[in-house]
Amino acid sequence: MLLSTNTSKCPSVERLVKLWAERYTVDVSSLSKNPKFYGELIKAASPEARGLTAAKLVNNVLYGTNHQAGIQAKSLYEYIPDIIDSHLGQRINQFACQVYEKVLDIYQQQSGMVVTPITTQMSTGNVSNQVSLSLSAIPNIEKLANELEQLLLKYQDQHVTAKDWRVVGFLTTLFNFSNKLLINQLTSVEKVLLCPYLKFVEEQVAIPWQRVCAAAAKHQLGSPALTLVEQMLPLAPEIGSTVYCRLLQLFPDHRSLRGGLSDPDVAHSCLRDLDMFQAYLWLSVLEESIRPVEQELVPLCVMVMPSVGVKWGMIDKWKRLLVDEIETRVQFEHKLLLLNYTQGMEQAFFEARKRLGDQGEMIKIPSDLRENLTFHLNS
Template sequence: MAQTSSPPSTSQPAQSSVPSLAALWAKKYYTSVTSVEKPSQLANNRNFKEVTTTEGRKYTAKKLIDNLTLASAQAWSMTETLLSEEIRRHDINPDLVNPLEIAADTRHLFQKVLAAYAERSTPRRLSVIVGKDFGQVRQKYTSIDRRAIGFVSMQFHYTGQKLLKWLSPPEQVLWKPYLKVMDDHMYMPLQAAYEAAANHPYDSPALAAVRHLLPVSSKIAVSVCQKICHLHPDYKTYSGSLHEIQVKTASIRDVEMFQVYLCLCVLENHIQSVQQELFPLCVMLYPCLHVKWKLVQDMLQAMGWQIHEYLPAEPMATFLPYLRIFSEMFAGEVFQND
């Protein structure tokens, strides 16, 4: 196991590390989406300018709120179709997967984000505004059986996808960055990472390593997904080809997710979050999504090389033991009977 002694308590605690890491994630995120979600032809489009006004944003937010209940119901139908058999197969307590409660929590989070959207909060600011709320929902569903968050994540993702159909192309361009912030906070243990960072002294090597990785994690994810598309050009998942935009977006998010869990392992100085949450979720979700383990293994190998390329030697040395553990846990030998 990659375990070392806990960070010394004699140094000054990193009291600012929670907002610091949150701000790092927000900046990284903002940079990644603004380079994609600002087509010049739309930015000069009259309709695009209209939807960016305060009134335009309020109109979009109201339209989505009015359709939120229907989208949530449709999303649960999709989630149930995908995962209902997994409750029995993985011996998950059905009481932990209450569709009405999950839908209600999903609607609450969407309503909060839509209120911020209507008030012209930026996506960069949004990740700080709603981070704690998403962390609380994640904590609620992972406190008894961490696999329950898989149902919440899929419900949340499908709700967001269903809502898009009520938006015009300019509205979609403006709304999608907010949707990605929400998806990221639901799929990834970001709040747990922020809280773990707060337990470290400011000069902690673990904290320094995470500060190096987070800002480049999106670039790494994009490069990794390009590599996987090259290695598996004809591969099709449950949602389509690896080259399709929806699948590509989800793939990039998953590589980012693995990096956040990697950061959490370093900050917590153990691999419990992977053993109890990430690995069981992958075992439950990936077969349903037609993601083969060879794909995951190739992704982890490419991710390790990309991190090595982007990071200096010292932070890389901090991550290396955990990268090895990730590779061992998802190795072909583990799934040889699959």
């Protein structure tokens, strides 16, 4: 969940902010070998071309896109009576459009491209180091986060006005659907430049990366907790992909309301949510408290996952595979530190399941879980 966050200017925070920003870089090594495409990319990065891209989406696509995405997302929850009435749906769409308009305004303020050569040292002695070209599509991620914060918080707050708390899942889903529809309107070069912004919007409302960075302020450089998180953040996408592939093997016939695990849209959501689990784990490590998992991650899973056809057994296996994969990549000296928080996560989910008193489906949302989430969001 998104909470108002201020990141201080200290070395430990700046280290993690740099890693956070790297999530939205684009490897353009292969593109640079295509002079024509690379030339088109340079043109598309000019202020004039960025303005044309933004105008195209605002004038011809944006409002229709969000309406269409809203219809798709609502159909995903159609079995929940009155979860989103027409008035709430209209208000949600209005806030979503405001977010996208602001993103496009910021996108137009950028000029040119920042491409950095990245050298990867190869472990094999007779293989030369690899050099890749990384495009920093979002030059200042903290500025982007700060400029979008109030709009995203207002957008997120819409779930409070809903009759059914599971609407919180709809808010993330709408961004997911809207991004897909917007991307379909972009040229290949526009996608390279703008997709990182769209990815940021979807992640920012769901994954507490910014809070992970802010929590680093209480740790000195070289401290065990900060070192652990520094080492693990860049591995998050790879860890998520590994766990997702394992889930595909274990549950080849699993289907949620959105489709099977191998469906591209479901895969996208799974990978995003695996990143979300990791972010909450590292937030707990840096805050030295399991409360973010107890007060946010667990209630969200209880409220949202069964609404889209994900059973408790799947969540259990998902969590276990993720913890196992993380543990295999953690250095020995950090394993005991990590264990405190992985066990805390296991216990938090166990307690939630015990309170639900259900062996299969999660049907009723306990009031204490709702109150936890409400208090945390409004505190």
